Amino acid sequence: ALKVSEGTRENLWSLMNSYQGRDSRSIQRSIVNHVEYTLGLTRFNFKDFNAYQATSYSVRDRLIEQLNDSNEYFNSQNSKRVYYLSLEFLLGRMLQNSLVNIDMEKKYKDALTDIGFKLEEIYEEEVDPALGNGGLGRLAACFLDSMATLDIPAMGYGIRYDYGIFKQQIQDGYQVEQPDYWLAKGNPWEIERPDVAYPVRFGGTFTKSGSGCGVGRWEGGEVVMAIAYDTPVPGFNTYNTNRLRLWRSRPGNEFDLQKFNDGQYDKSIMERQRAEYITSVLYPNDSTWEGKQLRLKQQYFFCCATIQDIIKRFKLNNTNWNDFPKLNQIQLNDTHPAIAAIELLRVLLDVERLPYDQAWMIVTGTFGYTNHTVLPEALEKWSVNMLQSLLPRHMDLIFFINQIFLEEVKRRFPGDGRRLEVVSMIEGWEDKRVRMANVAIVCSHHVNGVAALHTQILKASVFKDFYEIFPDKFLNMTNGVTPRRWLYCCNPGLAQLISDTINNDDDWVTDMRMVEEIAAYADEQGFVDKFKQVKVDCKKQLQHYIEKTQGIHIRLDAMYDVLVKRIHEYKRQLMDILYIIHRYLQILGMNEEQRRNVVPRVVFIGGKAAPGYKDAKGFIKLINSVADRINNDKSINDLIKVVFFKNYCVSNAQIIIPAADLSQHISTAGTEASGTSNMKFTMNGALIIGTMDGANVEIAQEIGKENMFVFGADVHEVDRYRAQTDEYRKGRLDGRLRNAFRAIYEGKFGALNDDIKGYLNRIEAGSDHYCLSLDFASYVEAQERADRTYRDQALWNKMAIIGIAKSGKFSSDRTIQEYCAQIWKITPKRIPNPADKPQ
Numbered sequence: 161a162l163k164v165s166e167g168t169r170e171n172l173w174s175l176m177n178s179y180q181g182r183d184s185r186s187i188q189r190s191i192v193n194h195v196e197y198t199l200g201l202t203r204f205n206f207k208d209f210n211a212y213q214a215t216s217y218s219v220r221d222r223l224i225e226q227l228n229d230s231n232e233y234f235n236s237q238n239s240k241r242v243y244y245l246s247l248e249f250l251l252g253r254m255l256q257n258s259l260v261n262i263d264m265e266k267k268y269k270d271a272l273t274d275i276g277f278k279l280e281e282i283y284e285e286e287v288d289p290a291l292g293n294g295g296l297g298r299l300a301a302c303f304l305d306s307m308a309t310l311d312i313p314a315m316g317y318g319i320r321y322d323y324g325i326f327k328q329q330i331q332d333g334y335q336v337e338q339p340d341y342w343l344a345k346g347n348p349w350e351i352e353r354p355d356v357a358y359p360v361r362f363g364g365t366f367t368k369s370g371s372g373c374g375v376g377r378w379e380g381g382e383v384v385m386a387i388a389y390d391t392p393v394p395g396f397n398t399y400n401t402n403r404l405r406l407w408r409s410r411p412g413n414e415f416d417l418q419k420f421n422d423g424q425y426d427k428s429i430m431e432r433q434r435a436e437y438i439t440s441v442l443y444p445n446d447s448t449w450e451g452k453q454l455r456l457k458q459q460y461f462f463c464c465a466t467i468q469d470i471i472k473r474f475k476l477n478n479t480n481w482n483d484f485p486k487l488n489q490i491q492l493n494d495t496h497p498a499i500a501a502i503e504l505l506r507v508l509l510d511v512e513r514l515p516y517d518q519a520w521m522i523v524t525g526t527f528g529y530t531n532h533t534v535l536p537e538a539l540e541k542w543s544v545n546m547l548q549s550l551l552p553r554h555m556d557l558i559f560f561i562n563q564i565f566l567e568e569v570k571r572r573f574p575g576d577g578r579r580l581e582v583v584s585m586i587e588g589w590e591d592k593r594v595r596m597a598n599v600a601i602v603c604s605h606h607v608n609g610v611a612a613l614h615t616q617i618l619k620a621s622v623f624k625d626f627y628e629i630f631p632d633k634f635l636n637m638t639n640g641v642t643p644r645r646w647l648y649c650c651n652p653g654l655a656q657l658i659s660d661t662i663n664n665d666d667d668w669v670t671d672m673r674m675v676e677e678i679a680a681y682a683d684e685q686g687f688v689d690k691f692k693q694v695k696v697d698c699k700k701q702l703q704h705y706i707e708k709t710q711g712i713h714i715r716l717d718a719m720y721d722v723l724v725k726r727i728h729e730y731k732r733q734l735m736d737i738l739y740i741i742h743r744y745l746q747i748l749g750m751n752e753e754q755r756r757n758v759v760p761r762v763v764f765i766g767g768k769a770a771p772g773y774k775d776a777k778g779f780i781k782l783i784n785s786v787a788d789r790i791n792n793d794k795s796i797n798d799l800i801k802v803v804f805f806k807n808y809c810v811s812n813a814q815i816i817i818p819a820a821d822l823s824q825h826i827s828t829a830g831t832e833a834s835g836t837s838n839m840k841f842t843m844n845g846a847l848i849i850g851t852m853d854g855a856n857v858e859i860a861q862e863i864g865k866e867n868m869f870v871f872g873a874d875v876h877e878v879d880r881y882r883a884q885t886d887e888y889r890k891g892r893l894d895g896r897l898r899n900a901f902r903a904i905y906e907g908k909f910g911a912l913n914d915d916i917k918g919y920l921n922r923i924e925a926g927s928d929h930y931c932l933s934l935d936f937a938s939y940v941e942a943q944e945r946a947d948r949t950y951r952d953q954a955l956w957n958k959m960a961i962i963g964i965a966k967s968g969k970f971s972s973d974r975t976i977q978e979y980c981a982q983i984w985k986i987t988p989k990r991i992p993n994p995a996d997k998p999q
């Protein structure tokens with residue numbers, strides 16, 4: 161590497177320093193420079209979108225410098241690093257978050273106002289990068305923010321998909337998926353790095369020499385290139401800036417001009433396109449999506465490039481391989497990147513030529529695995545045949561480590577054939593498949609669940625046999641969310657109120673436990689009035705958004721009742737809409753007097769259904785049909801309004817969450833691993849109606865059960881109910897549920913297709929896996945409690961304020977601190993801010 165002398169360094173620094181001015185004039189200069197020189201437009205005439213682009217480039221300049229300085233500093237210190245591997249990063253918009261984190265929002269706002277632009281309007285020009293499905297991908301984004309803020313030398317690795325999660329449109333009440341080509345107008349936040357490129361091989365043949373796992377040569381097949389795209393991730397109130405590195409696939413060979421000239425146009429072009437397909441689209445969850453092989457290719461592609469990149473960085477300063485786990489921790493976000501562990505093993509054996517025992521020790525010292533769900537459909541399994549043809553050496557190594565592992569299990573649990581069967585990495589006899597979770601568990605030093613209850617379930621059932629083999633491997637890391645995006649940015653009114661009240665400036669933004677102080681003001685009229693005003697302002701903003709995007713007018717004086725998350729049977733959007741039907745039927749039967757007592761509600765239900773998930777799509781149609789009927793029924797005088805909140809995504813979550821009064825987290829107990837929006841809603845002063853599931857349990861512990869509307873069966877009751885016969889359940893079908901079904905069958909909500917009716921028929925016949933009938937009575941009761949409480953506004957606000965005050969635990973800073981202390985064994989490294997240097 162090029163080493164520059166101190167004198168040259170000073171000179172370079174002073175050059176940069178002049179560019180990095182924080183005064184208004186310098187900010188304006190950098191913006192118009194980008195308009196003119198980067199965008200090639202004239203500074204005398206540019207639009208809001210161009211202002212967004214130029215402003216982003218201007219901010220990015222600052223971030224790049226911080227990123228480079230941070231990276232150089234960590235390299236110079238040979239710092240230990242954490243690598244967060246995830247197939248999804250649901251980042252959301254960057255501009256505001258970046259400005260806030262580098263503490264320049266006000267300065268940019270003023271500088272832009274001065275040249276005729278409104279920063280808030282410019283924020284709206286940014287596309288919402290949506291490279292994830294839901295909570296898992298958003299968690300990865302919150303973790304990046306917290307790791308940067310906590311001065312942890314860390315990097316995220318993932319895929320730069322051309323198409324993120326589809327855009328959801330609604331036609332005739334049905335979900336229609338539109339491709340999300342988010343890069344159409346460019347992406348000012350990324351830095352293309354053609355200099356950081358690695359080859360990735362698929363297929364071909366593997367020849368082995370030596371005994372045991374041997375060493376070998378993997379040749380032939382198809383080679384594609386992985387090109388890095390870097391996005392800087394600034395921390396809040398620190399100079400430290402981390403890197404998110406996303407890989408894009410490109411053809412491995414130069415364009416075959418010979419073939420082209422010989423007239424084989426299609427062939428030469430198709431070969432190149434095949435390589436580019438790998439990183440084209442993000443796969444939606446839970447769908448019976450075809451093209452499994454492409455998904456596997458995506459996984460290996462990004463893991464292979466990432467491992468090469470990590471090793472290259474390690475070799476900058478190190479030669480002793482035993483130091484590798486001490487200096488590198490790799491966290492697997494679910495099993496999607498689990499093949500990285502096998503890839504590291506392969507490289508250590510076949511490329512670095514380390515003995516097996518040493519290589520294995522390095523692998524198991526390096527990896528940690530986070531499980532995010534107990535649903536069997538999400539525990540990935542790859543066909544052995546497919547793996548063998550795509551990654552022959554990896555399949556060979558999985559067989560090998562599995563054999564060694566099973567021998568050890570046999571020794572420790574003699575005669576326990578059942579256990580061997582369950583913990584084996586391979587399942588089946590004819591159609592053999594690889595269980596990626598088992599691979600991940602064996603290859604990792606720690607395995608964690610994402611909330612206390614979820615971890616308990618992993619230990620007691622899903623991974624019970626593993627837990628008995630490796631009791632020390634399993635631990636809990638309750639999820640968290642970043643208070644920067646989910647309070648400070650999305651709810652400036654509340655943030656200001658907190659800062660003013662606890663009189664500590666913005667220190668709480670990096671220490672959420674400090675917010676607890678506001679609990680003391682929950683009864684103080686002055687404070688409560690301000691809180692109420694903040695909520696009303698947020699509701700107005702949502703009202704405006706709904707009017708603008710969906711053309712629906714909603715009243716301000718209603719309870720805003722929100723259920724937003726992926727549409728899935730276990731999350732029970734169906735139960736919510738059935739309750740709405742029940743409520744509607746009830747109101748229809750009321751006289752004037754009784755109606756005066758009804759709390760008006762605007763019910764928002766939003767979320768995307770995986771394109772191949774028929775039932776979930778049926779729920780969306782049902783919700784829209786019910787909305788149609790109720791919203792057009794003048795006789796109920798807007799006592800209920802139902803809004804299907806279209807295209808739920810990070811940027812509109814930032815509008816709806818602060819505006820909610822009541823938020824629903826109503827999964828069947830034992831199914832939602834954690835949930836993270838429950839944390840966001842609580843931080844923003846919405847009350848939860850929810851089951852004792854996932855992180856709801858811990859939220860109740862922190863804020864007090866009396867400050868939530870808890871209902872429903874617990875995990876044990878669910879188990880017992882499921883163990884009963886259909887006959888038993890059929891005999892106990894909740895009467896109100898039956899009436900709601902009747903209303904649907906009778907066509908009160910329009911003609912619905914047979915699929916949804918079939919679904920309801922099955923519940924009626926006692927096939928009720930997600931326990932709608934079991935929980936319905938207590939759900940109705942909890943809803944009534946919510947209504948009663950809402951009528952007592954003083955009580956309601958008090959509960960909301962206590963919720964905010966006691967939500968400190970759910971900052972992702974706390975989560976990351978736990979990962980650092982218990983899994984990664986890493987301490988913060990605060991890099992000196994060069995601006996603090998005496999000039």
Ligand code: H2P
Nearest residue numbers: 294295296532610833834835836
């Ligand atoms: C999943 C789980 C959530 C969890 C989240 C992050 C997969 O997210 O289901 O319970 O909080 O990971 O750990 P989601 O359902 O939102 O896609």
